[in-house]
Amino acid sequence: MNKITNHMPTAELQAIDAAHHMHPFTANHELAAKGARVITRASGVTLTDSEGEQILDAMAGLWCVNIGYGRDELAEVAARQMKELPYYNTFFMSTHVPAIALAQKLAELAPGDLNHVFFASGGSEANDTNIRMVRRYWDQMGKPNKHVIISRKNAYHGTSVGSGSLGGMAGMHAQGGMPIPDIVHIGQPYWYLEGGDMSPEDFGLMRARELEAKIEELGEDRVAAFIAEPIQGAGGVIIPPDSYWPEIKRICAAHDILLIADEVITGFGRTGEWFGSQYYDIQPDIMTVAKGLSSGYAPIGASLVSDKVAKVIDSGEFAHGYTYSGHPVAAAVALENLRIMEEEKIVDHVQNEAAPYLAEKWHSLADHPFVGETTIVGMMASLALTADKSVRKPFKAPAGTVGYKTRERCFANNLIMRHVGDRMIVAPPLVMQKSDIDTLYERAVKSLDEAYKNVKDAGLM
Numbered sequence: 001m002n003k004i005t006n007h008m009p010t011a012e013l014q015a016i017d018a019a020h021h022m023h024p025f026t027a028n029h030e031l032a033a034k035g036a037r038v039i040t041r042a043s044g045v046t047l048t049d050s051e052g053e054q055i056l057d058a059m060a061g062l063w064c065v066n067i068g069y070g071r072d073e074l075a076e077v078a079a080r081q082m083k084e085l086p087y088y089n090t091f092f093m094s095t096h097v098p099a100i101a102l103a104q105k106l107a108e109l110a111p112g113d114l115n116h117v118f119f120a121s122g123g124s125e126a127n128d129t130n131i132r133m134v135r136r137y138w139d140q141m142g143k144p145n146k147h148v149i150i151s152r153k154n155a156y157h158g159t160s161v162g163s164g165s166l167g168g169m170a171g172m173h174a175q176g177g178m179p180i181p182d183i184v185h186i187g188q189p190y191w192y193l194e195g196g197d198m199s200p201e202d203f204g205l206m207r208a209r210e211l212e213a214k215i216e217e218l219g220e221d222r223v224a225a226f227i228a229e230p231i232q233g234a235g236g237v238i239i240p241p242d243s244y245w246p247e248i249k250r251i252c253a254a255h256d257i258l259l260i261a262d263e264v265i266t267g268f269g270r271t272g273e274w275f276g277s278q279y280y281d282i283q284p285d286i287m288t289v290a291k292g293l294s295s296g297y298a299p300i301g302a303s304l305v306s307d308k309v310a311k312v313i314d315s316g317e318f319a320h321g322y323t324y325s326g327h328p329v330a331a332a333v334a335l336e337n338l339r340i341m342e343e344e345k346i347v348d349h350v351q352n353e354a355a356p357y358l359a360e361k362w363h364s365l366a367d368h369p370f371v372g373e374t375t376i377v378g379m380m381a382s383l384a385l386t387a388d389k390s391v392r393k394p395f396k397a398p399a400g401t402v403g404y405k406t407r408e409r410c411f412a413n414n415l416i417m418r419h420v421g422d423r424m425i426v427a428p429p430l431v432m433q434k435s436d437i438d439t440l441y442e443r444a445v446k447s448l449d450e451a452y453k454n455v456k457d458a459g460l461m
């Protein structure tokens with residue numbers, strides 16, 4: 001067999017890929033017919049594909065490459081750690097320096113008293129930890145009936161059976177066996193699609209109060225926790241109305257339940273603060289992190305745990321853990337990533353330069369006849385495509401059809417933008433400079449113009 005390299009013709013790579021590689025969240029037979037885009041290298045905010053195209057990555061991979069591609073420091077740290085100690089577990093009364101140092105650093109960065117870290121390999125695993133941890137917490141508190149976790153429709157918390165159940169993705173649940181028992185979902189604060197004639201503020205309050213109603217319906221003695229992303233990411237960058245989080249905070253304080261903030265996307269500078277919890281002034285009992293923790297250079301996630309919860313969990317053996325919990329190479333890479341973020345003041349860069357400039361450009365897209373609303377916090381933004389912006393009118397096609405067509409135009413114009421239904425979203429690397437944002441804007445306008453024409457011509461308005 002030939003060695004497979006970046007120098008092989010694209011079609012050959014695509015054929016082998018189609019024969020053997022099952023892609024996540026993909027209709028693989030459709031992809032096989034079309035051929036996957038082969039990404040060969042990346043630097044800064046730009047990907048290169050096997051045809052030599054230079055593509056602006058406005059999604060930072062999967063919302064994770066916060067410090068951008070091609071940082072040699074991370075490669076060097078990984079190589080050094082691999083030579084020194086490529087692996088050891090943290091199960092049986094042992095530990096190692098990368099895990100110690102990263103846990104200490106996370107405790108320092110995280111808000112409030114999230115001083116304890118349980119490591120995982122990614123966000124799904126960390127959320128599985130959280131399911132087990134909150135139930136174990138209440139067991140040890142002598143309340144074994146407090147096992148129900150309340151989440152939200154259209155939330156994304158991962159794709160394992162546990163975390164996929166926490167999530168509220170109807171398409172995932174339709175594929176069998178999910179949600180597992182004792183996980184229930186309330187409505188999401190998605191005003192544009194679901195707010196009807198209500199003001200965003202009233203709608204935000206109403207959706208927050210669904211939490212209180214659900215706690216009362218189930219009985220507080222059955223509810224363990226509420227989990228939410230400060231801003232829903234994969235659901236479509238749904239930025240809740242301003243009234244939402246203060247009311248959720250009030251409800252959590254009024255009832256004896258734990259709050260889990262899933263900051264897999266909103267963590268590590270994405271909102272212009274270190275964490276989305278700081279942006280919304282919330283103090284979770286547990287925080288899920290992954291993605292930006294290592295800028296995607298190594299698979300790692302974690303549950304950051306408050307003093308209150310850790311004290312109870314640590315009082316006995318928590319029968320849980322992953323082979324790669326605190327993996328030394330991933331931990332060393334994450335630590336170096338955080339060092340760079342601090343040294344280069346990347347959170348300040350987001351807050352004071354990149355995000356305000358992106359916001360100015362992004363909001364100007366609202367003038368486009370195809371665009372119903374534009375929303376943005378920090379470096380995560382979305383826009384709603386609409387057939388008539390005055391009434392938030394949907395298209396004459398199943399939801400997502402027009403979003404998909406628009407994404408195709410973006411890809412054709414060498415811009416990675418994602419669609420969720422008929423919403424277009426971006427979450428670029430945090431290190432974007434103004435000139436990159438100008439390129440993003442120019443390609444977005446061109447793509448929107450082309451898609452708008454196609455959709456009009458196809459009679460879908």
Ligand code: PMP
Nearest residue numbers: 122123124156157158262264265
């Ligand atoms: N939580 C959130 C909020 C996420 O966005 C994701 C991934 N998109 C996850 C959890 C799951 O993380 P992973 O894919 O690393 O398992």
